[in-house]
Amino acid sequence: MSDDVYFYEAFEExxxxxxxHLPDELSAGFTWRTIQESGHDGPLARIISTRTQSxxxxxxxxxxxxxxxxxxxxxxxxxxxxxxxxxxxxxYLPLYCSRAVAEQAMLLWTAxxxxxxxxxxxxxxxxxxxxxGRECRGRTLLVVGVGNIGHEVVRIGRxxxxxxxxxxxxxxxxxxxxxxxEEGLPAADVIVCAMNLTDENAGYFDRRRxxxxxxxxxxxxxxxxxxxxxxxxxxxxxxxxxxGVGLDVYEGENExxxxxxxxxxxxxxxxxxxxxxxxxxxxxxxxxxxxNTAEAIERKARRSVExxxxxxxxxxxxxxxxx
Amino acid sequence: MSDDVYFYEAFEExxxxxxxHLPDELSAGFTWRTIQESGHDGPLARIISTRTQSxxxxxxxxxxxxxxxxxxxxxxxxxxxxxxxxxxxxxYLPLYCSRAVAEQAMLLWTAxxxxxxxxxxxxxxxxxxxxxGRECRGRTLLVVGVGNIGHEVVRIGRxxxxxxxxxxxxxxxxxxxxxxxEEGLPAADVIVCAMNLTDENAGYFDRRRxxxxxxxxxxxxxxxxxxxxxxxxxxxxxxxxxxGVGLDVYEGENExxxxxxxxxxxxxxxxxxxxxxxxxxxxxxxxxxxxNTAEAIERKARRSVExxxxxxxxxxxxxxxxx
Numbered sequence: 065m066s067d068d069v070y071f072y073e074a075f076e077e078x079x080x081x082x083x084x085h086l087p088d089e090l091s092a093g094f095t096w097r098t099i100q101e102s103g104h105d106g107p108l109a110r111i112i113s114t115r116t117q118s119x120x121x122x123x124x125x126x127x128x129x130x131x132x133x134x135x136x137x138x139x140x141x142x143x144x145x146x147x148x149x150x151x152x153x154x155x156y157l158p159l160y161c162s163r164a165v166a167e168q169a170m171l172l173w174t175a176x177x178x179x180x181x182x183x184x185x186x187x188x189x190x191x192x193x194x195x196x197g198r199e200c201r202g203r204t205l206l207v208v209g210v211g212n213i214g215h216e217v218v219r220i221g222r223x224x225x226x227x228x229x230x231x232x233x234x235x236x237x238x239x240x241x242x243x244x245x246e247e248g249l250p251a252a253d254v255i256v257c258a259m260n261l262t263d264e265n266a267g268y269f270d271r272r273r274x275x276x277x278x279x280x281x282x283x284x285x286x287x288x289x290x291x292x293x294x295x296x297x298x299x300x301x302x303x304x305x306x307x308g309v310g311l312d313v314y315e316g317e318n319e320x321x322x323x324x325x326x327x328x329x330x331x332x333x334x335x336x337x338x339x340x341x342x343x344x345x346x347x348x349x350x351x352x353x354x355x356n357t358a359e360a361i362e363r364k365a366r367r368s369v370e371x372x373x374x375x376x377x378x379x380x381x382x383x384x385x386x387x
Numbered sequence: 388m389s390d391d392v393y394f395y396e397a398f399e400e401x402x403x404x405x406x407x408h409l410p411d412e413l414s415a416g417f418t419w420r421t422i423q424e425s426g427h428d429g430p431l432a433r434i435i436s437t438r439t440q441s442x443x444x445x446x447x448x449x450x451x452x453x454x455x456x457x458x459x460x461x462x463x464x465x466x467x468x469x470x471x472x473x474x475x476x477x478x479y480l481p482l483y484c485s486r487a488v489a490e491q492a493m494l495l496w497t498a499x500x501x502x503x504x505x506x507x508x509x510x511x512x513x514x515x516x517x518x519x520g521r522e523c524r525g526r527t528l529l530v531v532g533v534g535n536i537g538h539e540v541v542r543i544g545r546x547x548x549x550x551x552x553x554x555x556x557x558x559x560x561x562x563x564x565x566x567x568x569e570e571g572l573p574a575a576d577v578i579v580c581a582m583n584l585t586d587e588n589a590g591y592f593d594r595r596r597x598x599x600x601x602x603x604x605x606x607x608x609x610x611x612x613x614x615x616x617x618x619x620x621x622x623x624x625x626x627x628x629x630x631g632v633g634l635d636v637y638e639g640e641n642e643x644x645x646x647x648x649x650x651x652x653x654x655x656x657x658x659x660x661x662x663x664x665x666x667x668x669x670x671x672x673x674x675x676x677x678x679n680t681a682e683a684i685e686r687k688a689r690r691s692v693e694x695x696x697x698x699x700x701x702x703x704x705x706x707x708x709x710x
Contacts, residue, residue, distance in 0.1 A: 077519040096516070167522055167547075171501055174494045178680075181507075183673040187665060190647040190674045193419065196400040199490055199680045223546025224490075324513040342510060350506040351513045357501075357522045 067093045069372055070109040072102065072118050073134075077356075081365035087373065101322060111372060116352070117318045120144040128152050130375050134368050135355075136161065136213070137288060138385040139261050145387060155371050155381025159212055161360035165312075166216030166258075168354035169286045170224075172310025173254045174200060175348055176282045179308075182345070198253070201225040206252035208232075208269075209259030209287060210240055217256050226254075249276040254284065261288035271296040280307040286354045289314035294337035301344060308346045312354040314338040321352070390416040392695055393432040395425065395441050396457075400679075404688035410696065424645060434695060439675070440641045443467040451475050453698050457691050458678075459484065459536070460611060461708040462584050468710060478694050478704025482535055484683035488635075489539030489581075491677035492609045493547075495633025496577045497523060498671055499605045502631075505668070521576070524548040529575035531555075531592075532582030532610060533563055540579050549577075572599040577607065584611035594619040603630040609677045612637035617660035624667060631669045635677040637661040644675070 070093040099118040110129040125148040138156040178197035205221040210230040221228040230240040269292035300306045316334030323330045330336045342349035393416040422441040433452040448471040461479040501520035528544040533553040544551040553563040592615035623629045639657030646653045653659045665672035
């Protein structure tokens with residue numbers, strides 16, 4: 065192994081920021097690829113760092129001291145540690161991008177309320193038919209999952225003079241008007257999914273539950289694709305229950321991302337359904353990019369390097385993945 | 388003349404709302420076309436209503452009792468009345484769409500800060516290089532022209548936790564931090580043009596003045612194209628002074644709109660420059676659609692009909708165009 069640490073899934077701007085923060089005495093390798101795309105037979109360092117799309121090979125477990133996922137979600141690392149049962153230190157990065165993600169959620173719901181893609185499509189004919197949108201002010205925003213990101217979404221909704229309702233199993237924020245999901249869904253003009261993916265909540269926004277929304281509702285998912293199955297969203301869009309869907313995350317995202325980057329569309333299953341969904345005219349699809357602001361990249365690179373330095377010094381990450 | 392009133396430039400949703408509000412005793416005709424596109428030899432009613440893209444024929448002046456422009460801007464009607472010198476009653480619609488326009492401005496600057504068009508373009512390859520955006524929170528928004536629309540833009544910017552500065556010849560809002568344009572331009576991350584077009588301010592945002600912005604600034608115009616000449620914006624984009632431009636209005640817009648709808652691109656002049664500008668990858672161009680929300684259409688149809696009924700009853704519009 066030639067390096068102290070190897071970074072997977074590090075795109076251009078992030079690599080540059082990581083290099084800027086790394087101390088001289090640490091050697092590091094970088095690729096924008098996932099582990100599976102890299103074709104590496106084994107880890108190129110005892111410490112590896114990924115984002116959320118790498119599948120960790122079982123055979124690597126013996127040759128790893130530590131994994132740092134440069135994401136606020138850590139379910140994929142937790143699953144690997146449970147599966148392999150090895151004593152690998154694992155860390156994640158809480159809080160580095162809450163505002164960035166929340167602002168992307170706002171951008172998606174506003175663009176959908178105002179039919180921005182269609183506005184842009186019709187500019188070359190300067191034609192306004194069918195472009196009537198809806199204003200944010202006075203409309204009801206339902207934020208499902210009021211953690212760090214969800215709480216920022218609440219602040220933004222309030223800032224836009226929306227009526228904001230929150231749903232969470234832990235109604236811990238004194239400044240949030242909590243409702244049950246059953247009360248919230250039929251009241252909402254816009255629903256934002258900002259939940260953590262846990263063992264219990266995969267498929268939470270299925271056709272049955274989300275079918276309780278009013279016809280014409282906008283649904284935005286900036287959390288995890290598995291919380292809102294693609295086949296269900298397709299059905300709800302086609303029936304008009306949902307008027308628009310904004311997605312930064314996808315059911316079957318790992319397969320979808322690798323397929324798209326290799327130029328081969330997934331044939332079936334959740335990844336194929338996600339691709340079909342993303343192609344609908346009333347869907348705005350972004351490539352898991354909500355975290356990606358200059359502010360967040362800078363914060364993330366600094367905390368990634370601090371986490372690795374602390375692991376090397378003490379043997380533990382400042383934010384260890386809970387098992 | 389077969390009708391009491393004839394509505395030009397009335398697109399689908401607006402026509403429907405106007406029909407809903409018109410009293411039974413008034414007969415009305417409708418077209419989505421401008422006057423020049425309609426091919427009408429003379430007015431089909433003594434009262435006509437347009438938006439901002441119709442050119443009023445000089446020869447019609449003798450056959451018109453009244454013009455209602457269904458827009459908050461009225462410079463085009465004022466110019467016609469001055470040119471013809473006839474005693475035609477003229478009305479406009481203040482305030483019906485301030486929030487709709489302000490929210491579209493926000494959508495444009497947020498989409499530009501986050502490179503939304505490029506995010507969407509790169510989804511089919513699930514590729515994140517070059518997609519790092521900027522957050523609204525903490526950035527400086529300069530609102531130039533703090534009238535009804537500008538004041539809504541100020542509220543929205545504050546709601547997004549931006550630092551908001553205002554520029555106006557009449558610093559009349561107690562809650563706005565006014566600066567001079569010279570102070571404001573180099574401080575801004577985002578500039579929104581929300582001025583009225585007057586005899587004095589055409590070309591206000593020319594290359595010299597807007598050249599004082601910081602490299603990488605976002606510029607949004609939801610007011611009138613003539614306030615920011617297209618050739619100047621092209622130069623400022625190409626030099627990197629502006630990182631993105633959001634436009635809902637265009638220099639030479641009447642010619643541009645008619646050309647585009649007839650499928651013939653304008654050959655030269657401001658309309659051609661506007662078309663070149665709109666095609667740049669870091670420009671988001673919408674077809675003068677900022678006013679177009681369900682809330683505003685409803686308000687506008689109601690006020691249009693109220694204005695016409697009041698003119699018929701009293702001989703004067705509730706909001707007459709100032710000469």
